[in-house]
Amino acid sequence: MNASAPARWELQPLPYPYLLFLGDTTEPTLAKTAFGLRDWIPERCVGEWGCAEGTVSTGLPRLRPREARARGARGLVIGVANMGGFIGERWVPLLVEALEAGLDLVSGLHAKLADVPELRAAAARCGRQLIDVRVPPPNIPIATGRKRTGKRLLTVGTDCALGKKYTALALARALAARGRSADFRATGQTGILIAGGGMPMDAVVADFEAGAAEMLSPDAPPDHWDVIEGQGSLFHPAYAAVSLGLLHGSQPDVFVVCHEPGREHVHGYPDYPLPSIAETIELTVRLGRRTNPLIRCAGVSLNTSHLDPIEARDLLAREAGELGLPAADPMRPGREFERLVDSCLA
Amino acid sequence: MNASAPARWELQPLPYPYLLFLGDTTEPTLAKTAFGLRDWIPERCVGEWGCAEGTVSTGLPRLRPREARARGARGLVIGVANMGGFIGERWVPLLVEALEAGLDLVSGLHAKLADVPELRAAAARCGRQLIDVRVPPPNIPIATGRKRTGKRLLTVGTDCALGKKYTALALARALAARGRSADFRATGQTGILIAGGGMPMDAVVADFEAGAAEMLSPDAPPDHWDVIEGQGSLFHPAYAAVSLGLLHGSQPDVFVVCHEPGREHVHGYPDYPLPSIAETIELTVRLGRRTNPLIRCAGVSLNTSHLDPIEARDLLAREAGELGLPAADPMRPGREFERLVDSCLA
Numbered sequence: 001m002n003a004s005a006p007a008r009w010e011l012q013p014l015p016y017p018y019l020l021f022l023g024d025t026t027e028p029t030l031a032k033t034a035f036g037l038r039d040w041i042p043e044r045c046v047g048e049w050g051c052a053e054g055t056v057s058t059g060l061p062r063l064r065p066r067e068a069r070a071r072g073a074r075g076l077v078i079g080v081a082n083m084g085g086f087i088g089e090r091w092v093p094l095l096v097e098a099l100e101a102g103l104d105l106v107s108g109l110h111a112k113l114a115d116v117p118e119l120r121a122a123a124a125r126c127g128r129q130l131i132d133v134r135v136p137p138p139n140i141p142i143a144t145g146r147k148r149t150g151k152r153l154l155t156v157g158t159d160c161a162l163g164k165k166y167t168a169l170a171l172a173r174a175l176a177a178r179g180r181s182a183d184f185r186a187t188g189q190t191g192i193l194i195a196g197g198g199m200p201m202d203a204v205v206a207d208f209e210a211g212a213a214e215m216l217s218p219d220a221p222p223d224h225w226d227v228i229e230g231q232g233s234l235f236h237p238a239y240a241a242v243s244l245g246l247l248h249g250s251q252p253d254v255f256v257v258c259h260e261p262g263r264e265h266v267h268g269y270p271d272y273p274l275p276s277i278a279e280t281i282e283l284t285v286r287l288g289r290r291t292n293p294l295i296r297c298a299g300v301s302l303n304t305s306h307l308d309p310i311e312a313r314d315l316l317a318r319e320a321g322e323l324g325l326p327a328a329d330p331m332r333p334g335r336e337f338e339r340l341v342d343s344c345l346a
Numbered sequence: 347m348n349a350s351a352p353a354r355w356e357l358q359p360l361p362y363p364y365l366l367f368l369g370d371t372t373e374p375t376l377a378k379t380a381f382g383l384r385d386w387i388p389e390r391c392v393g394e395w396g397c398a399e400g401t402v403s404t405g406l407p408r409l410r411p412r413e414a415r416a417r418g419a420r421g422l423v424i425g426v427a428n429m430g431g432f433i434g435e436r437w438v439p440l441l442v443e444a445l446e447a448g449l450d451l452v453s454g455l456h457a458k459l460a461d462v463p464e465l466r467a468a469a470a471r472c473g474r475q476l477i478d479v480r481v482p483p484p485n486i487p488i489a490t491g492r493k494r495t496g497k498r499l500l501t502v503g504t505d506c507a508l509g510k511k512y513t514a515l516a517l518a519r520a521l522a523a524r525g526r527s528a529d530f531r532a533t534g535q536t537g538i539l540i541a542g543g544g545m546p547m548d549a550v551v552a553d554f555e556a557g558a559a560e561m562l563s564p565d566a567p568p569d570h571w572d573v574i575e576g577q578g579s580l581f582h583p584a585y586a587a588v589s590l591g592l593l594h595g596s597q598p599d600v601f602v603v604c605h606e607p608g609r610e611h612v613h614g615y616p617d618y619p620l621p622s623i624a625e626t627i628e629l630t631v632r633l634g635r636r637t638n639p640l641i642r643c644a645g646v647s648l649n650t651s652h653l654d655p656i657e658a659r660d661l662l663a664r665e666a667g668e669l670g671l672p673a674a675d676p677m678r679p680g681r682e683f684e685r686l687v688d689s690c691l692a
Contacts, residue, residue, distance in 0.1 A: 084488050085553075110553065142430050145583030145615050202553035207431075207456065209552045209587040237491030237637050241555040241591030248586055269491050272636075283632075290618075291583055 014131065014196065015075035015104040016041075019068035020058060022050030023080040023091050029161045029267060031056045033108060034079025036190035040169055046073045049098075051090050065101030075131075078107040081161075081189060083268065085110030085134070087119075096122040104129040108189020110203060133192050134200040136212060143210035143249050145291055150220030153344055154252035155230040155301070156284050158274050159267055160239065162260040163330070164230035165191050167301040170330030171256070172227040174341045182225040185216050187246060191229045201231050202242050209242065213249025228252070234283050235275045236266060244287060251292040254344050255284055260303040261315055277323060298343040299326035360477065360542065361421030361450040362387075365414035366404060368396035369426040369437050375507045375613060377402045379454060380425025382536035386515055392419045395444075397436050411447030421450040421477075427507075427535060429614065431456030431480070433465075442468040450475040454535020456549060479538050480546040482558060489556035489595050491637055496566025499690055500598035501576040501647070502630050504620050505613055506585065508606040509676075510576035511537050513647040516676030517602065518573040520687045528571040531562050533592060537575045547577050548588050555588065559595025574598070580629050581621045582612060590633060597638040600690050601630055606649040607661055623669060644689040645672035 020034040028035070038045050038058045047063035050056075058079075065076065076098040082088070087095075087109060095105060095113075099122040107113050113130035114120050123130050153171060155164040168184055168191075175182035184191070186198025199216040201209065217226040228250050232239030257280050266272040275283075281297045288295040300319060304312035312329060316336050320327040326343045328336035366380040374381070384391050384404045393409035396402075404425075411422065422444040428434070433441075433455060441451060445468040453459050459476035460466050469476050499517060501510040514530060514537075521528035530537070532544025545562040547555065563572040574596050578585030603626050612618040621629075627643045634641040646665060650658035658675060662682050666673040672689045674682035 110551075143584035145618055202551070204552050205456075205548070206550050206552045206555045206588045206591060207548035207585060210584050235636060237594055238489035238556050239553060240594055240633075240636075241587040242552045244590045245552060245587030248583055272491055286629075287586075290581060290586075 014106060014193070015129065016044040017046045017073050018044055018075050018077045018106070019063060019065060019073045019098070019103060020045055020048040020060065020079040021076050021091070021094070021098070022048055022054050022056050022058070023078070023088050024051040024053040025080050026053070026055045028056050030082050031058070031079055032161055033077070033081050033190040033193065034058050036165060037077060037079065037193060039166070040194045046071045048079070049076070049094070051094060053090070065098040065103050069102045073103060075104040075106050077193065078105070078109060081108070087111045087113070087116055092116060092118050095119055099123055099126045099128045102126070102128070104131060106131045106133065106193070108134045108193060108200070110134060134189050134203045136200055136204045140204060140208040140215055141211045142208060143214050147251060147292065148214070148217070148219045149222060150224045150226060151254070152217055152226045152228060152250055152252045153254045153256065153298070154228045154247065154250045155258050156243070156247070156255050156280065157230055157233045157258045158235070158277065158280050159233050159260070159263060160236065161267060162263065163258040163301055163303040167256055167258050167330050168227045168229040169194070170337070171341065171344065174337070175225050175227065178341070180225055181221065181223060182227055185226050185228040187216065187229045187231050201246050202239070206241060206245070209245025210249035213246045217250060230258070234287065235280070237269055237272055247284065247288050248291045252288060252295055253292060254296060254298045255288065256298055256301050256340065256344070257281055257284070258301045258303070262306070277319070297325060298346070299328065299340045301340070302327055302329050304329045305331065360452060360539070361475065362390040363392045363419050364390055364421050364423045364452070365409060365411060365419045365444070365449060366391055366394045366406065366425040367422050367437070367440070367444070368394055368400050368402050368404070369424070369434050370397040370399040371426050372399070372401045374402050376428050377404070377425055378507055379423070379427050379536040379539065380404050382511060383423060383425065383539060385512070386540045392417050394425070395422070395440070397440060399436070411444040411449055415448045419449060421452045423539065424451070424453040424455060427454070433457045433459070433462055438462060438464050441465055445469055445472045445474045448472070448474070450477060452477045452479065452539070454478070454480045454539060454546070456480060480535050480549045482546055482550045486550060486554040486561055487557045488554065489560050493597060493638065494560070494563070494565045495568060496570045496572065498563055498572045498574060498596055498598045499600045499602065499644070500574045500593065500596045501602050501604050502589070502593070502626065503576055503579045503604045504581070504623065504626050505579050505606070505609060506582065507613060508609065509604040509647055509649040513602055513604050513676050514573045514575040515540070516683070517687065517690065520683070521571050521573065524687070526571055527567065527569060528573055531572050531574040533562065533575045533577050547592050548585070552587060552591070555591025556595035559592045563596060576604070580633065581626070583615055583618055593630065593634050594637045598634060598641055599638060600642060600644045601634065602644055602647050602686065602690070603627055603630070604647045604649070608652070623665070643671060644692070645674065645686045647686070648673060648675050650675045651677065
């Protein structure tokens with residue numbers, strides 16, 4: 001993406017191409033890592049695999065580890081991002097099979113692969129690697145609050161898992177396509193696997209949360225854009241701390257609110273109604289101006305994947321009219337999305 | 347304090363009485379751990395010690411480790427809470443001297459005692475313990491957002507280090523003195539050393555921050571009060587993530603705003619003006635009602651230690667009048683403080 005800022009925390013080279021592991025997942029939103037890799041680095045994904053109980057599919061060929069290895073796969077990526085980030089007990093024999101077939105394991109879960117004795121033993125026996133990408137760098141500083149040079153865009157959400165990463169990736173690509181210097185800054189496991197580096201914001205110790213965000217997007221040339229992947233939501237009963245630390249440390253000049261039309265409560269929290277987009281804009285400005293008084297909302301990104309093209313266009317037009325801001329679905333390129341990009345650059 | 351809720355995360359028995367170590371500190375606010383222990387558990391503190399460069403004193407007798415040991419001390423507590431929580435290089439020879447004199451070391455810093463090779467070696471050589479109290483328990487859950495039984499009071503602040511812990515300790519004692527069932531719930535190193543247990547909120551991984559606060563104050567009898575020590579400030583450019591996770595997870599019914607009159611900017615951040623008390627009340631209600639719609643402000647706690655009694659009384663009266671809420675300095679017992687307690691119970 002025409003990167004001009006210095007690269008940091010390059011991961012150890014990752015063993016792609018990948019076999020995507022779906023565990024025993026029956027809910028597509030929990031397999032967002034697998035979908036993210038399929039959508040953004042399809043050239044590195046040879047197939048998918050999972051427990052018999054699982055019902056989610058990425059549409060890639062279903063392959064056992066031995067077949068995947070024969071087709072060139074070098075690593076199995078855990079494609080599941082479950083609540084709490086644990087390694088399911090049912091997964092373990094399948095992960096051992098992958099190691100025995102000659103695949104390394106790559107995980108972005110909170111739980112560490114090497115903490116599962118069976119995996120540690122099998123990896124040692126087979127001479128394979130266990131790679132955890134959700135490990136923050138050492139020596140993250142306490143945030144200074146000092147305003148940094150360069151421009152920053154942050155995607156924020158009304159909830160988790162509704163398009164903050166896709167929106168940031170699409171905006172970074174669009175800025176680069178317009179000849180701007182732009183970096184996608186990954187803050188979660190899937191983004192880090194896509195970008196090959198980043199800051200796992202949810203795995204950072206809370207006192208250092210804003211400092212980690214400052215570290216992720218350091219001083220840059222005045223016309224450089226860091227497009228930062230948002231995390232969680234300021235309204236989330238469990239994850240708002242992550243969102244606020246990321247907002248304060250990112251000091252965004254511009255933010256884009258991501259939302260999934262029709263979602264009415266926080267995913268997994270039926271007692272928590274989703275905030276409106278207008279409320280989300282207002283609270284983000286209110287809290288964000290503490291570290292960047294010039295923060296502004298450039299527009300709205302709606303995940304309309306469940307609508308047909310005409311319904312989606314109508315909905316985007318309606319939302320744009322109501323909010324007085326561009327509204328686009330970054331996965332539907334076109335005039336609306338270009339208007340959103342214009343507004344980010346305005 | 348008439349505890350009725352179950353005790354959790356009891357620390358290993360701590361080696362008191364203590365010698366309080368002040369390092370090379372020249373700023374009293376950075377020695378808040380030492381002052382906290384002196385003020386709240388004086389019966390466990392035999393003296394103080396530090397580098398020749400240090401200028402801060404708790405007023406306790408200055409003793410070398412050997413003298414302190416002779417007067418009954420069993421542990422040296424690092425009484426400094428510096429930015430970033432590191433072990434100063436200059437401290438190391440003095441800490442080795444303490445180990446050699448027969449004292450265990452107790453620390454609540456982010457940095458771990460055993461990570462300093464000289465300390466590890468000296469502790470092994472002398473058969474002494476290195477005790478880090480800022481270690482969260484394993485298996486903290488993701489917050490559920492479920493409303494819990496019992497009553498909760500949280501102290502919040504316009505900044506760090508201006509009275510949130512003292513206010514919570516004083517309110518917990520006052521509730522107990524009125525025959526209420528009340529627990530002080532410690533959330534920082536000093537509070538944990540005073541209470542003998544608690545949750546080091548700033549050392550918790552950010553994704554689990556609100557969950558840690560839920561764990562700290564579990565379901566309790568309907569008339570039981572958990573009085574929870576606040577951390578940081580929602581307006582702090584580095585620590586707001588901690589404050590928001592603690593607010594969401596604590597689900598306070600009642601909060602008390604702590605402030606130091608005359609402080610004009612965030613300590614150590616001259617570019618960040620302090621919020622007003624009214625602004626702090628408004629934002630705390632705004633964010634806190636997400637997990638407890640009935641949250642209310644019971645009043646204000648002002649740290650008037652730099653004022654004489656008459657100035658302090660006048661200031662408290664003026665603030666109470668302006669805000670329409672009780673205002674008291676918990677370190678000055680009397681009518682104002684009793685009104686604040688009344689308001690918490692109202």
